[in-house]
Amino acid sequence: xxxxxxxxxxxxxxxxxxxxxxxxxxxxxxxxxxxxxxxxxxxxxxxxxxxxxxxxxxxxxxxxxxxxxxxxxxxxxxxxxxxxxxxxxxxxxxxxxxxxxxxxxxxxxxxxxxxxxxxxxxxxxxxxxxxxxxxxxxxxxxxxxxxxxxxxxxxxxxxxxxxxxxxxxxxxxxxxxxxxxxxxxxxxxxxxxxxxxxxxxxxxxxxxxxxxxxxxxxxxxxxxxxxxxxxxxxxxxxxxxxxxxxxxxxxxxxxxxxxxxxxxxxxxxxxxxxxxxxxxxxxxxxxxxxxxxxxxxxxxxxxxxxxxxxxxxxxxxxxxxxxxxxxxxxxxxxxxxxxxxxxxxxxxxxxxxxxxxxxxxxxxxxxxxxxxxxxxxxxxxxxxxxxxxxxxxxxxxxxxxxxxxxxxxxxxxxxxxxxxxxxxxxxxxxxxxxxxxxxxxxxxxxxxxxxxxxxxxxxxxxxxxxxxxxxxxxxxxxxxxxxxxxxxxxxxxxxxxxxxxxxxxxxxxxxxxxxxxxxxxxxxxxxxxxxxxxxxxxxxxxxxxxxxxxxxxxxxxxxxxxxxxxxxxxxxxxxxxxxxxxxxxxxxxxxxxxxxxxxxxxxxxxxxxxxxxxxxxxxxxxxxxxxxxxxxxxxxxxxxxxxxxxxxxxxxxxxxxxxxxxxxxxxxxxxxxxxxxxxxxxxxxxxxxxxxxxxxxxxxxxxxxxxxxxxxxxxxxxxxxxxxxxxxxxxxxxxxxxxxxxxxxxxxxxxxxxxxxxxxxxxxxxxxxxxxxxxxxxxxxxxxxxxxxxxxxxxxxxxxxxxxxxxxxxxxxxxxxxxxxxxxxxxxxxxxxxxxxxxxxxxxxxxxxxxxxxxxxxxxxxxxxxxxxxxxxxxxxxxxxxxxxxxxxxxxxxxxxxx
RNA sequence: GGGCUGGUAGAUCAGUCUGGGAGAUCGCCGCAUUGGCUGUGCGGAGGCCGCGGGUUCAAAUCCCGCCCAGUCCA
Numbered sequence: 004x005x006x007x008x009x010x011x012x013x014x015x016x017x018x019x020x021x022x023x024x025x026x027x028x029x030x031x032x033x034x035x036x037x038x039x040x041x042x043x044x045x046x047x048x049x050x051x052x053x054x055x056x057x058x059x060x061x062x063x064x065x066x067x068x069x070x071x072x073x074x075x076x077x078x079x080x081x082x083x084x085x086x087x088x089x090x091x092x093x094x095x096x097x098x099x100x101x102x103x104x105x106x107x108x109x110x111x112x113x114x115x116x117x118x119x120x121x122x123x124x125x126x127x128x129x130x131x132x133x134x135x136x137x138x139x140x141x142x143x144x145x146x147x148x149x150x151x152x153x154x155x156x157x158x159x160x161x162x163x164x165x166x167x168x169x170x171x172x173x174x175x176x177x178x179x180x181x182x183x184x185x186x187x188x189x190x191x192x193x194x195x196x197x198x199x200x201x202x203x204x205x206x207x208x209x210x211x212x213x214x215x216x217x218x219x220x221x222x223x224x225x226x227x228x229x230x231x232x233x234x235x236x237x238x239x240x241x242x243x244x245x246x247x248x249x250x251x252x253x254x255x256x257x258x259x260x261x262x263x264x265x266x267x268x269x270x271x272x273x274x275x276x277x278x279x280x281x282x283x284x285x286x287x288x289x290x291x292x293x294x295x296x297x298x299x300x301x302x303x304x305x306x307x308x309x310x311x312x313x314x315x316x317x318x319x320x321x322x323x324x325x326x327x328x329x330x331x332x333x334x335x336x337x338x339x340x341x342x343x344x345x346x347x348x349x350x351x352x353x354x355x356x357x358x359x360x361x362x363x364x365x366x367x368x369x370x371x372x373x374x375x376x377x378x379x380x381x382x383x384x385x386x387x388x389x390x391x392x393x394x395x396x397x398x399x400x401x402x403x404x405x406x407x408x409x410x411x412x413x414x415x416x417x418x419x420x421x422x423x424x425x426x427x428x429x430x431x432x433x434x435x436x437x438x439x440x441x442x443x444x445x446x447x448x449x450x451x452x453x454x455x456x457x458x459x460x461x462x463x464x465x466x467x468x469x470x471x472x473x474x475x476x477x478x479x480x481x482x483x484x485x486x487x488x489x490x491x492x493x494x495x496x497x498x499x500x501x502x503x504x505x506x507x508x509x510x511x512x513x514x515x516x517x518x519x520x521x522x523x524x525x526x527x528x529x530x531x532x533x534x535x536x537x538x539x540x541x542x543x544x545x546x547x548x549x550x551x552x553x554x555x556x557x558x559x560x561x562x563x564x565x566x567x568x569x570x571x572x573x574x575x576x577x578x579x580x581x582x583x584x585x586x587x588x589x590x591x592x593x594x595x596x597x598x599x600x601x602x603x604x605x606x607x608x609x610x611x612x613x614x615x616x617x618x619x620x621x622x623x624x625x626x627x628x629x630x631x632x633x634x635x636x637x638x639x640x641x642x643x644x645x646x647x648x649x650x651x652x653x654x655x656x657x658x659x660x661x662x663x664x665x666x667x668x669x670x671x672x673x674x675x676x677x678x679x680x681x682x683x684x685x686x687x688x689x690x691x692x693x694x695x696x697x698x699x700x701x702x703x704x705x706x707x708x709x710x711x712x713x714x715x716x717x718x719x720x721x722x723x724x725x726x727x728x729x730x731x732x733x734x735x736x737x738x739x740x741x742x743x744x745x746x747x748x749x750x751x752x753x754x755x756x757x758x759x760x761x762x763x764x765x766x767x768x769x770x771x772x773x774x775x776x777x778x779x780x781x782x783x784x785x786x787x788x789x790x791x792x793x794x795x796x797x798x799x800x801x802x803x804x805x806x807x808x809x810x811x812x813x814x815x816x817x818x819x820x821x822x823x824x825x826x827x828x829x830x831x832x833x834x835x836x837x838x839x840x841x842x843x844x845x846x847x848x849x850x851x852x853x854x855x856x857x858x859x860x861x862x863x864x865x866x867x868x869x870x871x872x873x874x875x876x877x878x879x880x881x882x883x884x885x886x887x888x889x890x891x892x893x894x895x896x897x898x899x900x901x902x
Numbered sequence: 903g904g905g906c907u908g909g910u911a912g913a914u915c916a917g918u919c920u921g922g923g924a925g926a927u928c929g930c931c932g933c934a935u936u937g938g939c940u941g942u943g944c945g946g947a948g949g950c951c952g953c954g955g956g957u958u959c960a961a962a963u964c965c966c967g968c969c970c971a972g973u974c975c976a
């Protein structure tokens with residue numbers, strides 16, 4: 004179901020635009036060109052700007068961003084700073100920033116938070132990896148792009164502007180650039196995404212879509228649409244596309260980062276020298292790609308054929324020329340993407356956005372190897388940092404981190420591949436075929452892509468059967484699909500529902516951080532939960548555990564908050580009724596420890612950033628009365644040295660007696676003043692934020708309770724660091740009196756160990772080392788001696804063999820360990836003999852020579868438990884030694900006779 | 903967040919499915935051959951079989967928990 008919309012705007016009327024229907028796709032569009040028959044977008048129209056720039060001037064990327072922002076600023080829009088490409092920092096539904104509007108979702112678009120300015124304009128770097136495999140090949144796909152967006156947020160009582168003005172602005176911007184008005188088409192279309200929807204125009208010129216003007220006004224509820232309270236003008240100008248058409252280069256890559264492409268070409272070893280006109284080929288390929296909807300590899304094959312036909316060259320020859328070029332473009336693109344990802348602090352890992360960064364990074368390395376790039380990955384990314392530094396100096400600031408993390412990741416990948424090569428080689432030792440199952444297994448659990456497997460197989464030579472299906476990655480995905488359905492959802496404990504209207508609980512602990520007792524009136528009692536009009540009890544939240552204590556001498560077991568209402572779970576609610584005024588006392592000891600640990604958490608977080616780098620972000624925290632736990636993003640293990648530095652710096656801050664201030668502030672103001680760093684604790688809802696600031700050290704949005712100054716925190720002791728998952732390190736620490744206890748406990752361990760060894764604590768390490776070495780040596784000696792003893796014992800036993808049938812039989816009880824008995828038996832046994840040795844501890848060993856036809860396992864089981872091989876069995880005998888010996892002899896006699 | 907794989911000598915790994923004397927190759931040390939090095943031959947050292955528990959007569963091997971590492975997916 005679609006909602007009807009009148010696409011005719013004032014501008015169309017004034018300028019004489021006419022509405023037409025595209026004869027290819029059937030869409031309606033508006034144009035000034037009476038002769039136009041098609042909508043203007045690919046694939047209905049072909050590119051006409053290649054070699055024929057459509058703007059007055061040629062623009063670089065930087066110039067285009069500035070021109071765009073300046074134009075809309077002149078038109079009454081406030082320019083705002085770009086957001087990070089890591090949308091995960093402020094929302095939990097997407098990982099990367101995929102559009103400029105993503106910056107304002109969900110708080111602003113839902114109407115909860117007012118926009119920083121209205122209307123506003125932003126040039127937002129975005130990342131989309133959906134079409135990553137097309138990048139480089141189609142000439143137009145990018146992984147990172149910049150969406151120029153001017154946005155207006157219209158409320159019922161405050162209308163900014165809507166369709167008329169939006170289209171007019173677009174038209175004027177095109178005019179400003181000098182794009183001929185007759186070349187423009189406004190295609191009527193409909194946009195849906197992220198639960199919202201609305202009509203839109205796709206604006207094209209010379210066969211390429213340059214902008215989309217969306218009028219977000221509906222929420223999608225099931226199959227129907229509901230009007231939004233806030234109507235949003237959501238525009239997206241493809242900054243890179245504008246750059247492209249302004250230069251008219253064969254591909255978008257040449258226009259955007261031509262210098263990087265050039266450097267890559269120079270540094271590539273595997274580019275065939277060809278006399279053909281590269282420019283012409285690229286132009287044809289990009290143009291034809293524009294005419295196609297390219298979805299998969301099959302489409303690309305078709306494209307290749309078409310281009311070859313058109314240029315009248317052999318497909319294979321074309322492929323030889325074009326493929327390396329495509330890799331180079333892809334490398335240039337991916338490294339730009341990495342500059343943004345790593346520069347905005349993504350830490351490569353095997354989860355979430357970190358995984359995406361690793362994916363791009365490894366893909367790039369593979370391409371680099373294919374075309375034999377001699378530059379290092381870091382050097383290429385560095386080229387982009389240079390190009391981007393004017394607009395994004397913050398990326399260049401992260402240079403040290405970027406270079407180091409790339410180095411680490413390169414090394415990791417190299418190791419993975421080496422390991423992989425080994426696995427494949429070993430696999431091929433035994434078989435001449437690699438099945439699909441093997442391929443999936445290798446990729447899924449070891450990260451070895453099929454192409455690498457094929458390479459290794461080729462290196463080894465011989466005929467090895469490998470078939471890589473075209474839909475390999477789909478098959479891998481399917482394998483995961485199957486499992487996914489089996490997953491179970493965890494159930495969250497919820498609070499009992501309350502009937503009737505209860506206002507938000509007044510939170511006293513913010514205003515009176517040192518107060519320990521209070522009086523409040525009971526508003527509601529549900530199950531064992533009591534709801535008061537105000538409370539001093541801190542409810543669990545922001546990683547901090549709740550307060551405990553008493554209400555009217557009843558124990559407070561748990562305190563939770565939901566929708567602004569605080570629920571106190573009591574041991575008993577007997578004798579309490581609604582309307583009562585009750586006295587609450589909080590467990591101050593617990594509270595003060597929580598406060599210390601929480602403030603310590605902020606200090607440690609800030610210090611970790613100083614010591615390890617700006618890429619460090621809080622990935623979770625847990626504050627309980629005994630200790631604090633902080634998870635931070637980091638790309639390698641934290642060394643002992645780094646822990647020491649973090650600990651020292653943290654304690655310096657404690658000693659400097661810094662003031663800790665907490666104030667409530669509007670979200671916009673806080674973001675403007677402190678930036679994104681305030682969102683350490685993850686997504687924070689609402690318009691009003693509580694900002695906790697440690698003077699000169701740290702600022703975070705945080706709802707927890709804190710010390711008033713850092714000296715109150717006391718001695719911060721980092722107990723350990725552990726790797727929670729790839730790319731996330733956990734620090735565990737104590738503060739205040741807990742540290743004293745912790746340090747005493749450590750001392751106890753040392754003292755006790757020293758006492759056991761009878762040495763002073765200082766001598767522990769060397770002493771322990773000596774003992775360990777001695778222990779190893781002695782173990783060796785014992786083993787050696789056991790062998791010797793076993794060897795000597797044979798002389799005592801040699802003459803005790805008895806003849807039974809064809810066999811020489813020896814059954815004796817001797818002293819010794821299993822090891823000794825084993826050696827003795829080894830020396831005694833001959834081809835026709837049976838040797839059975841027992842010791843007093845119940846161990847029995849049955850050994851026989853190769854000509855003996857009696858199963859030793861069977862024999863052993865006659866007198867006890869055990870097992871082994873036919874010629875060597877060991878176990879435990881049951882009963883008296885003499886009886887056992889007799890029984891064994893009888894059994895051997897019986898079996899020997901049988902033959 | 904979910905899945906999968908691995909941890910055995912200094913290094914690379916086999917042995918684990920199906921429980922029963924800890925192995926291979928390289929490297930290291932010594933001896934022989936040589937004027938010396940390389941090479942070759944012979945000999946040798948080197949293992950808490952990741953840690954902790956359980957099952958069993960018996961665990962590198964089976965079960966449970968933990969630690970460490972790798973990898974795929976959302």
